Amino acid sequence: MDVTLEESTTERVTALLHETVRRILNEKQTPDSVQKDLLFMLIVVLMIENGFLPVNDKLEVINLMETFNTEQLSKWKMPTGICEAPFVMSGFKNVTLKLLMSPLGATVLVNVVANELNFETYSICIPVSRYVVSPQATSIPMIFRDLKHFSITFKNKVLSAVKSRILTHYGYASASLSGLPDEVLINIMLNLPVSDIVNMGKTCTRMKSVLENQSLWHLLNKRDFQNGSDIDIIDWKGLYMKNYAVQQDANIRTRRMMGGSMHDYMDYSDYVSYIDNPMWNIIF
Incomplete structure (x- = not known):
């Protein structure tokens, strides 16, 4: 049985994260670059676990376990180092979301923008090395630390608010303050x-x-x-x-x-x- 990102440890991580990270590490990159790429994949995996699905330009859902490779990552990554990936929430494909991760030295600024909802933006700053500790570790789970804290923090500050806003937009009840x-x-x-x-x-x-x-x-x-x-x-x-x-x-x-x-x-x-x-x- 697969674990979630929140349940991951230094001995075992979720299967999707393990597979995508393995493919990223097969490519030669600078330590700083690969560290931020791995953090971006942490965010992508967490979004998928919470019902947000990556899509292509035609709004077709991408199955990362089957198709993810460095070519896909290069489509998301700009020469400036900014990563940008489109998402939709499961069951609500008329609202597209843009996941943006901008490097700011030792931290990154992450924005999730709801394009069809007046471009409402939900943001968080993340210290890279707190969660991606050692890209050169002997095993993939050892690369990461404190994933429970990462998962809870990102969900509370970004994903729950985005989900609640979309539900409210379509007339569904929401328990989040920002979704009222x-x-x-x-x-x-x-x-x-x-x-x-x-x-x-x-x-x-x-x-x-x-x-x-x-x-x-x-x-x-x-x-x-x-x-x-x-x-x-x-x-x-x-x-x-x-x-x-x-x-x-x-x-x-x-x-x-x-x-x-x-x-x-x-x-x-x-x-x-x-x-x-x-x-x-x-x-x-």
């Missing part, structure tokens, strides 16, 4: 302090897009400042920022009037420089 409809996400955010809402927007492109929804900021103005009924307002997000700044300024002035400590004065100074900082628009 906008109106549900907005209702969740309305129960959070604005600092947590802003932090949610930093997690992924999907959450960031929800934070650009003026309806959310309309409701937040109504919740936090009781001025969400003015129908002439267009930029509710901008209004919230102004209201928030005025509120914070008033809170700090109140503390000063009540004999605030030097720490309060420093907070006030820091706050003024903060709201004057051009990074405010990025923070919000």
